[in-house]
Amino acid sequence: MNKICVFAGTTEGRRLAQLLAANGMDVTACVATEYGQTLLSPSECLRVRAGRMEPEEMERMMRQERFDLVVDATHPYARVVTENVLAACQAAEVEYLRLLREESTVPDGAVTVPDSAAAAAFLDATEGTILLTTGSKELAQYASGIRDFGRRAYVRVLPMEASLQACQAAGVPAGHIIAMQGPFSEELNAAMLRSVSARYLVTKESGDVGGFAAKAAAAQQTGAVLVVVGRPPSREGMSLSAVLEEIQRRFGMQLYPRISIVGLGPGAEACMTGEARAAIARADCVVGARRMLAAAAPGQEVLEAATPQAMAEAIQAHPEYGSIAVVMSGDTGFYSGTRKLVQYLPEHPVEILPGISSLSYLCARLSCSYEDVACVSLHGRTRPIAEEVRANRRIFVLVGGSTGVKDLCRVLTESGLGAVKVYVGERLSYPDEQIRTGEARELAEQGFAPLSAVLIENPAADRAVGIGLPDSKFCRGSKPEGMVPMTKSEVRAVCLSKLQLTERSVCWDVGAGTGSVSVEMALQARRGQVYAVERVQEAAALVEENRRRFSLDNLTVVSGCAPEACRELPAPDRVFLGGTSGRFREIIALALEKNPAVRIVAAAVSLESVAELTACMEAFPELEWETVCLFVARTREAGHYHLFSGQNPVYLFTMQARSGTE
Structure with a gap:
């Protein structure tokens, strides 16, 4: 295991120590104070050593521990400590890296001075309140160099006993001490400057990580004069990212x-x-x-x-x-x-x-449980929400957008679900939180906050989704029946059974006619997607009308002739072939190209279509085929009697890759 010592007197030093330890390196982090020790979390790979060390102690520790590398991440202003660490490394023959915080750009209008003595001399010739953010070490120098220091100066120091003792020794009144640990945002710095009516903000050029940029911005925001104590001359160093790259290169590991x-x-x-x-x-x-x-x-x-x-x-x-x-x-x-x-x-x-979660929060506010609640998100998604509500007694919906709740309630109303009870939670957990209750038809006329949470109750819900809906449920258009073909209820039920749809199936219905098969596919594949391909514009319009009638967001109408209209569609796992204009072979080949495991059901009523599909059995020997001839008879009235009238026979061809075939 690689052993590394980090003199972690800065934020970057602490980050480095923790990152190296988290990646399995044996790390010793050296900090000067007990307070610095509290900022690090010891672990199996991270030991923290607190207390100031003389050069001899540093050298002795390095010889005993036999570190592979020492990283000096002390403060840019701790010049003496840096020289001591370097000397100890040279004496103990340990590799040394200097992690030096990158400098910040001092804004125009700031007063730059070389050291704290020069800062005190400048401030002594001014009037007005001073906010000192340079720490506690140089307080005595400021106190002796600035007239009326106790009245004019407010000091911000770390919440440590040593810092408070330094304030007391410098004559800083208790009401002028701000004992806080950063980082401090621009807003917090500005609030402090305003609270003491500061005319001057004194800071070291401690880099953006040290909060310099936030202080400079706060001074500009409040009109305070920024007094910057420049960095002392120091050895060249590397940024934290450069040190990380060097460690990764030396030890051949990714951090x-x-x-x-x-x-x-x-x-x-x-x-x-x-x-x-x-x-x-x-x-x-x-x-x-x-x-x-x-x-x-x-x-x-x-x-x-x-x-x-x-x-x-x-x-x-x-x-x-x-x-x-x-x-x-x-x-x-x-x-x-x-x-x-x-x-x-x-x-x-x-x-x-x-x-x-917003679900548990809303249900808690409504004093109800949520173990029987089905969950749906419409935030950035489309789902057949009407069918979800029909299938579940209680459903929770996450809704996005300024009109999301209104649109949801409108869809429910148009789908015949306007009477369901809807609870809308707006800005949950905030002071202006609001929960509104009403029927969907009532709330469809109201406005709501974005990212609302909705609980819908439908006591009449029925989870059963049957197949073979009555033909009367579908719109056939204004022209005489038969102008737009429709797969009849009994045949449709068998076709859907043969398709073996799943809840998440991706389906093509080629030659959709009125869309009766497409609609039932979409009802079965509630979480999937159905593409109804139809070349006749009048028929495509009927499919769209039936899609709206059943409120199916997972049904898409594709106008065009197959297979060309199918080339850009997602790969299907189920395909139903109704009307193909004699292009069964091409459409089957395209479906297999997109998904070799696709399951296909084709319906034929003419001898020509039966012949073409029979030829496909030889053209696609890799498929396993099943054929069924379906006869359906319905009753009709003949005077006082009811007689059966036979419909045209329908030939169903089911095909799928053989077991074990990719």
Whole structure:
């Protein structure tokens, strides 16, 4: 195991130590104070050594531990410590790398001074309140160099006993001490400047990671003069990303950050679990969509990304972060981008922390359970929602968009489900949360907030989805019956049985006619997709009318002649061939090309079609064939009697790859 020592006096140093340990390296992290020790989490691979060391102690430790590498990640202003670490490495003959924080651009209008003494001299000649953010070490120098220091100066220091003692020794009144641990956002810095009416903000050029950019922006926002203490001359160093690249090259390994995917719940911070808060607090960076970042990570370093792919790209573009929290709305296992994000990061160590789902939250608000609730998401998806409501007594729907709930209720009303009871939860968990209740037909006329959650109750639901619907259920058009062909109910039932549809089947109905088979396919394949291919425009219009009549979002009408109209369609797993204009062979060949395991059922009523399909049996010997001749007779009235009238026989050909054939 590779042994590395990191002098972790900076944020980057702590990130590096934790990242190396998370990837299995034996790491010793050296920090100067007990407070610095609390910022690191010891583990099996990470030991933390707290306390200042003299050069001799450093050398002795290096000789005893026999490190493969020492990384000096101390503060840019800790010049003496850097020289001591380098000297100890040279004496102990240990390789040395300097991790040096990149410099920030000092904005125009800022006052730049070489050291704290020069800063005190400049401020002594001014009037107005001062906010000092340079730490506690140089407080005595500022106190002795600035007249009326106790009245004018407010100091921001770490919440440590040593820092408070330094403030007391410098004569800083208790009401002028701000003891806080960063990072501090621009907004928080600006709020502090305004709260003390500061005319001057004093800071070191500590780099963007050290919060310099946020301080500079806050000073500009509030009109305070930025006084910058420049960096002391120091050895050249490398950025964190460059140090990581060098370590990977030297030790021949790939380093991956520790990733926590965190479910935030409905949105408000109050609904976050303690585990989620802890994961976010310990992360070096938080990744997520803007709304989630605003709720979860005020003041932390963030990377804005809304989709799983964008999140993965952001993570991979920033190897300098040893620990990353990715924040997701709701629950990580409930219509979340978590599953796809994990697929984008196959080699990264990932922990997944669940959150409170909008389903459980809404049901809690309604004082009801949810073990019998079917769940659907319409956020960025299309689903045959009317059929879902017909099939389930209770259904939960995630709805997106400003008109999502209104559109949902309109579809239900147009589908004959206007009387179902609908509960709409808007801005769940926020102070302006609202839950509205009513029938679908009533709510179809109202407006709702985006990303609403909906619970629908349909006491009349029936899960059974039969086959062979009555012919009267379908629109046949205004012309005399027979102008547009329709597969009759009894034949349709047998065809659907032979197709052996699944809930997620992708189907072609070629020569759809009125679309009766297409409609029943779509009803069976509720979570799949059906493409009704029809070359006659009048018939295609009837298919579309029947699609609307049954409210089938998973049925698409394709106008055109097969097989040409099918070439751009997704590969099917089920195909029904009704009218093909004598092109059975070409259509079967295309379907097999797209999916060799496709199951095909063809119906023929003419001798010519039967002959062509019989020839296909020889043309496609790799298929297993079944043929059925179906005779159907229906009763008709003849005076006082009812007689059977036979319909034309229908020949059904079923074909599929033989068992064991790819």
